[in-house]
Amino acid sequence: MLPRLSSLRLPHWTLRIATLAVLIVSCSLWPIAAAHADEVPPPRTEMPADIQRILDRGKLVVAVLGTDNAPFFMEDGNRQLTGLDVKIAQGLADELGVDLEFNRSAETFDEVVDQVYQLKADIAISKLSRTLSRAKRVQFSRPYVAMRQGLLVNRLQLAQQIQGQQVIEAIRNFSGKMGVIQGSSYVGFIQQKFPNATIEEYPAWDDIVKAVIRGDLQAAYRDELEVKKIILKNPDAALRLQTIALTDTNDKIAMALPWDSDHLQAFVNQYLDTFSHDYTAALVLDEYADYFRTEANQ
Structure with missing residues (x-):
């Protein structure tokens, strides 16, 4: 001093x-x-820039995978998009006071993320798993669905692989052919969880399921909801297939936003909290049980 x-x-x-x-x-x-x-002080826009551009445009552009994935997004009998993700997207557009437009040009989940990164969409709501590799290019909302990862296994193939081992041990040391959807988060998950597995990438989940039934694949790897849906829609498939939920894993589903859309991210998170959008696989299946029953009877 x-x-x-x-x-x-x-x-x-x-x-x-x-x-x-x-x-x-x-x-x-x-x-x-x-x-x-x-x-x-310098003049300010009425709203933060990332929200102002949506208001100026008069519509919220949402990226969604081009292939239906019930019950998150699928076309109804009138070719209108419906499902959990569609409901959330419409709610966001309503709260912003703008119209809703879907961009469905992406053929893989990674391409959905690219639509946001390239600013071809304001947000992606497309049953997207939060992964570190994706988080390098975009930012995510808080999760609105929390699930475990799961396996759909050919019963005969599993019995041959066990050979005196406990089921848990056999799964942990899995070394057969395992199918995953091309361009999905599970390509990375399988490398971490099953390093001894032979990865087989398919463009469509239905093709993977058929390959497991035929025995061309020993297992299919996806979230527990998709695995359980197979048995729910096709009860007879339980004779040939076994579902396994991996209790030590999780798959958090969230929305992807441009890395610099901080105010829009805060708005989305508050929307999810306000309307209590917190789902598990069981809650999603329960909410859309009628849809699956109708589909199974067709």
Whole structure:
């Protein structure tokens, strides 16, 4: 701390000069302070930029996979898009006070994320798993669905692989052919969870299921909801197939947004909290049970 001028033993004429210098500097700063006090802040847009551009456009553009994935997004008899993700997208558009438009040009889940990264969509709501590789390019909302990962296994193939082992041990050391959807998060998950498995990528989930039934694949790897849907829609398939939910795993489903859309992300998270969108696989299957029963009877 500097000593006060009055505490210094200086000649009176030196003290007077020093005091005068302080007064001169102080007075010279008054116009600067006054100028800053009178400054008008720069004009602001009515809303944050990432929300303002949606309002100016008059519509919310949502990226969704081109192939239906019930009960998250699928066309009804009138070729209108419906499902859980569609309901959430419509709710967001309504709260923003704009129209809703879907961009369904993506052929894989990774391409859905790319639509957001390239700003071809404001947000992606397409049953997207949060992964670190995707988080390098986009940001995610909080999860609105939490599930475990699951396996759909050919019963005969599993019995041959066990050979005296416990089922859990045999699954942990799985070394057969395992099918996953091309361009999905499960391509990365399988490398982490089953490093000894031979990965077979297919463009469509139905083709993977058929391959497991035929025995071309020993197992299919996806979230527990998709695995359980197979038995729910085709009860007879339980004779040839076995479903296994991996209790030490999780698959968090969230929305993807551009990496710089911070205010839109905050809006989306508050929307999810306000309307209590917190689902499990069981809750989703229960909410859309009628849809699956109707589909199974067709």
